Amino acid sequence: MPSERLSVVVTRRLPDVVETRLKELFNVTLRDDDTPMSRAELVEAVQTCDVLVPTLADQIDAGLIGQAGERLKLIANYGAGFDHIDVNTARQRGILVSNTPGVVTDDTADMTMALLLAVTRRIPEGLAAVKSGDWGGWSPTAFLGGRIGGRRLGILGMGRIGQAVARRARVFGMQVHYHNRRRLRPEIEDGLEATYWESLDQMVARMDVISINCPHTPSTFHLMNARRLKLLKPTAVIVNTSRGEVIDENALTRMLAANEIAGAGLDVYQRGTDSAQKLRDLPNVVMLPHMGSATVEGRIEMGEKVIINIKTFADGHRPPDQVVPAML
The missing domain is CATH 3.40.50.720 (NAD(P)-binding Rossmann-like Domain)
Structure with missing residues (x-):
């Protein structure tokens, strides 16, 4: 040089x-x-x-x-x-x-948990009611969400960020499951108390929450495609802080609108689609402007x-x- x-x-x-x-x-x-x-x-x-x-x-x-x-x-x-x-x-x-x-491993993992809680506890709805002045006071049946303790979390991609999400999820009392290109070493898996699924289809069908934490590569493009999204339970929630291209955004939007998936927390979106506009109108979606590393x-x-x-x-x-x- x-x-x-x-x-x-x-x-x-x-x-x-x-x-x-x-x-x-x-x-x-x-x-x-x-x-x-x-x-x-x-x-x-x-x-x-x-x-x-x-x-x-x-x-x-x-x-x-x-x-x-x-x-x-x-x-x-x-x-x-x-x-x-x-x-x-x-x-x-x-x-x-x-x-x-x-x-940004810890920052992104923190945001993953924030989105998970925001969706399951309906935090944006409550915030909007207070900010708008429409909140009439406490009610025993208002803004009922779901408890995350005991729920099954399926992590797609168990690299640095996926493992950081797993550590946080365990503290919240969630059961940690994962699918990865390669299985973790036994000592790491045991430390995370994580269950490995070789079949992504089988894992997706059994989880309460799916967290996308894998990178976007040719092999992960639309890894969560329409067929795989249909395997999710109607009560399931999906969170994505990785890359929008990993999910078929159009299929996700249709299923969320039809209540075939309970909710989604998204920090990333697929380039070149208009689905993000449609997602904004759905009450069961929490959207952030790619703040995971911010x-x-x-x-x-x-x-x-x-x-x-x-x-x-x-x-x-x-x-x-x-x-x-x-x-x-």
Whole structure:
């Protein structure tokens, strides 16, 4: 690598402390406002910089990577998910890709439990009644929800976040079940008091709550498709803090509207569909604007990981959080 400082382009506003450190270390171009870059701006960035720092709002696809200049050697993603980046095309062009795993594990698991409670205890309905002034006082039959203690929780994806959800769910007295690409080691499974299901269909049909905690990959796209959603009990609740593409959103919307599923807590949505608009009108759905990782601490730690990945690369070494083919 040349001795001069790397040219780095950041596509969105980041916490001040992160931006300040980037300016100290690199020749960095920061975003003046907090809007996504246009396609033309992204093309200009990849043609002129050594390192691009995108977020999940940026589509770093094959067409964009194909227009990259010779200088671009690292895409240091600000976030753990990398399904918005065509990693294979980047590798073919000799461009490394890194991410920021682990730093938002607890934040996302907390949000999963918050959504679970919000749906089962009808918290948004109660909040709306108080805020609107329509609440007439306590009633023994008003806003009746359900107790989560004793319920079966089926976790789809038992990585860092899935395991963090399992630990929290046990404290609430839930029975933890899971389906994963690979079964956990016995000592981890025993520590979580979790029951493994090799068949996702069999697990889904028996759970009271399904929590989606797997990444979006070609193999998980619409993993919860219409057929599988129909296996859910009518009293079941589904929570998704992972990626919207894992669920067939149109099928989910139809079933929620028909009360074939009791409720849903969603923090993520499928791109390119209009179902999110229809979901907003349903009383049994709690929707959040992708807040799972939205803590000050988590966002700063994400930035610190980005900086470490870039600095390690600048020093001639492999970024510690490089995305490798086994992760795809």
